[in-house]
Amino acid sequence: MIPQPVSKDPVYDAAALRRDFPILATRVNGKPLVYLDNAASAQKPAPVIDAVEKFVxxxxxxxxxxxxxxSSAAxxxxxxARDRVRRFLNAAHHDExxxxRGGTEAINMxxxxxxxxxxxxxxEIVLSVMEHHSNIVPWHFLRERQGAVLKWVDVSGYGELDPGDIARALSPRTKLVAITHMSNVLGTETNLREIVRLAHSKGVAVLADGCQAAxxxxxxxQELDVDFYxxxxxxxxxxTGIGALYGKRDHLKAMRPWLGGGEMxxxxxxxxxxxxxxxxxxEAGTPPIIQAVGLAAALDYIxxxxxxxxxxxxxxxxxxxxRKLKELNGIRIIGEAPAKGPIISFEATGIHPHDLATILDSEGVAVRGGHHCAxxxxxxFDVMGTARASFALYNTAEEVDALIHAVVQARRVFDNG
Amino acid sequence: MPWCRRAGYLTMDDSLRELYQEVILDHSRHPRHFGALAAHTNMAEGHNPLCGDRVKIFMQIDSAGRIQDVSFDGRGCAISVASASLMTQLLKGRTVAEAERLMGGFLALVKGEDTTDLEPSDREHLQVMAGVSAFPMRVKCATLAWHAMKAALEHKGGAKTE
Incomplete structure (x- = not known):
């Protein structure tokens, strides 16, 4: 996709949307908050806050x-809310x-x-090297406890995943392909439709981690034909505290219970x-009812x-x-797949990501520094960690400039003392 | 400044300036007593699982319980490397008990607490780390090497600062 410049979109008004998010008015260290840690968690708009308040x-x-x-109203x-999620993912059936509690619980389930x-x-379980720990550790459990073999598929230096590499990793012993739909570190959007097609041609089911891609x-x-999402x-x-697992009806019907308790x-x-x-x-026990209502409001908002x-x-x-990060010296972007979401991991030569994140924070710019659970x-990529800036619907071109300004500040601290 | 054309308008926050003062940056770029100590009697690794930083502390302790030599190895942020480097400068010649007391004083310093336990000369040496107390999220970085040092004194294999 060739991105359209924001200025040519006559209708999209990020500044107006920002007013829906009360927390964005926060000042940090005397400077306007520039929240670029959206891949970790996004801020909440007034319609979500209001829906939760109205419900409770x-x-x-x-x-x-x-x-x-x-009880009937609740x-x-x-x-x-369940049906709202169904429509959001275009699942065929309500009971799918x-x-x-979140993406992690969905995958563990x-x-x-x-x-x-x-x-x-x-x-065998096939997965990529760019999975989040939540799409790694549950499969390690099966390795430790039941002797499953994890087969890792590499990505290119640009962070691209070749569906053909997934196909080549499949064997008669493959029981599942567990793959991200969008990397939380590199931003890479995988060709999930093709991965599913190749896996299904060998009779292998596919679970996709859609926490970023959604x-x-x-x-x-339905179009993806994915088995679990x-x-x-x-x-x-x-x-927080709410997520969803989409599973094809036949899979869910064939699946043993998860937690035991009331309601299930x-x-x-x-x-x-x-x-x-x-x-x-x-869904044993009292489910996250309030959170489900909030999630439905959030999907309406989106x-x-x-x-x-x-x-x-x-x-x-x-x-x-x-483009602007590349204009600076000593900045290396990790992950430049052509199909990529709004997630930028980068390294500043000679500056540890935590030092970088601390200096950016002093400029009001919130980014994540570290290994990103990956x-x-x-x-x-032979790095200890990266700094990661990730954008949401409310971020602006001015905030991109604030990020660049702050990175320049960090270079200045480290280069000049 | 060749790395950027647009640096002229920058200002710097005071607490940040104290955190990343020249002594800290110098120690992080040119750490003292860096690298494994071949003839060590005690060794431990500190690992911060949140950021992945690792530091190994090597010590040669004689039969009288005095630290004859010390070094460190590892990768980490400027704060954790500088802290390790500053620590190794102080430990040589100290007894195990003195090293533990020094650690207590250092922990108090980076948490912004009372540091009367520290000898004046030690406090002067470590004072450059005091700026960390304004950054609670970074205290773990500053204390990583010290926890590893304590684990090494106890002959433990590893220490974590969580």
Whole structure:
């Protein structure tokens, strides 16, 4: 995609959108907050805050239990939120959306409830070196506990992932391809549709970590034909403590329970137990009801602004920031795949990412410095860590300049003392 | 400044200037007593899993419990490397008990607490690290090498500052 300059979009008004996010008025160290840590978590707009307040003020009770008025209202709100997620991902069926605490729980659920019973020692799981730890550690569990073999697929020096490399890693023993849809470090958007096609041609299911891609790309799980898709709410401008697993209906039906407790059963006796159908089977205990309502409001907000327009805006910011960072000496950008989301990892020669992040913070610029929960990728690129600037729908061209200004400041501190 | 054409208008925050003062940057660029000590009696590695920084402390301690030699190795941010470098300058010739007392004083210094435990000359030497107290998120960087040093004194294999 060739990004359109923001100035040519007559309608997209980031400055107006910023007014929807109360926290963006914060000043840090006497300077306006420039929040560029969106890949870690996004800020929350007033419609989300208001929806949560309205719900707890007027409609809150536990769900799926009481017959009273509030329980009915809360159940309606909670199941509407599920349908909102279904529409956001364009899943075919309401019961294909399982609410979780976040993306991490969604992936762990698939590892523990779907894949674990299917793993024999020597069976293989294919994943890329640019996975987040949340899409690595659950598979390591299966290696440690059941003798699964992890097969790692490399990326190019630019951070591109060749779907053909995934295909070549498949063997008759491959049980799952677990792959990110967008790297939280490099920004690389993977060709998930092609990866799924290649894996399915060998009868292998695909789980995609969509925690970043759901925020910045267009996601249609039916078009992708992906088997499992994990998302998290707090990166989507929604609350923490809520995420979702999309799973194809047949997979979820064939999946054993996750946590045990209330709500996930059909009948419990002293001798035996039968389980509820999906998605309830995987939602033991009181679910994150308030958070689900907040997430639904966040998805409404995103679609009101328009996902394609947000994406164009973010791409333009990313292109500008990339170009300006490259104009500085001693800056190395890590991850320049042609298909890339608004996430820029970079290194400043001779400056540790934590020192860089501290100096940027003194300028009011919030970036993440460190390994970004992707240590295998850090090793792949032979860095201890990187600084990462990531953009959201409310960031502006002026904030790109503030980032550049702050990086220059850091160079000045380290070069001149 | 050849690295950038637009540096003229920059200003610098005072607390940041203190944190990254010239002595700190000098130690981070040119760390003292850097590299493994072949003839060591004690060694431990400090690891900060949050940022991935690692530092190894090597010490040669004689039978009387006196530190005859000390060095460090590893990778880290300017604060953690400078802190390790400054530490090694002070430890040579100290007893184990003195080293532990020094560590207590240093921890107090970087947390902005009472440092009356420190000998005046030690406090003078370490004072350049006092700016860390204004950056609570960076205290772990400053203390990493010291925790590794303590672990080495106890013959432990590794120490973490979390």
């Amino acid at each position: 003020t007027r409609e809150y009770a536990n769900v799926h239990r009481g017959v009273h008025f509030l 159940t309606e709100a909670y199941e509407s 959306i399982v609410f979780t 698939v590892a523990s409830s779907w894949l674990a019973p299917r793993i024999q020692p020597g069976d 925020v910045h790309a267009q996601v249609d799980v 994990a998302i998290t709410g707090h990166k989507l401008y929604g609350p 059963i059909r009948e419990v006796t002293q001798e035996s137990i039968t389980y509820a159908d999906p998605p309830m089977r995987f 679609d009101t602004v328009g996902r394609e327009r947000i994406s164009l805006h973010e791409h333009a910011l990313t292109a500008a920031a990339t 240590q295998p990728l850090m090793r792949r």
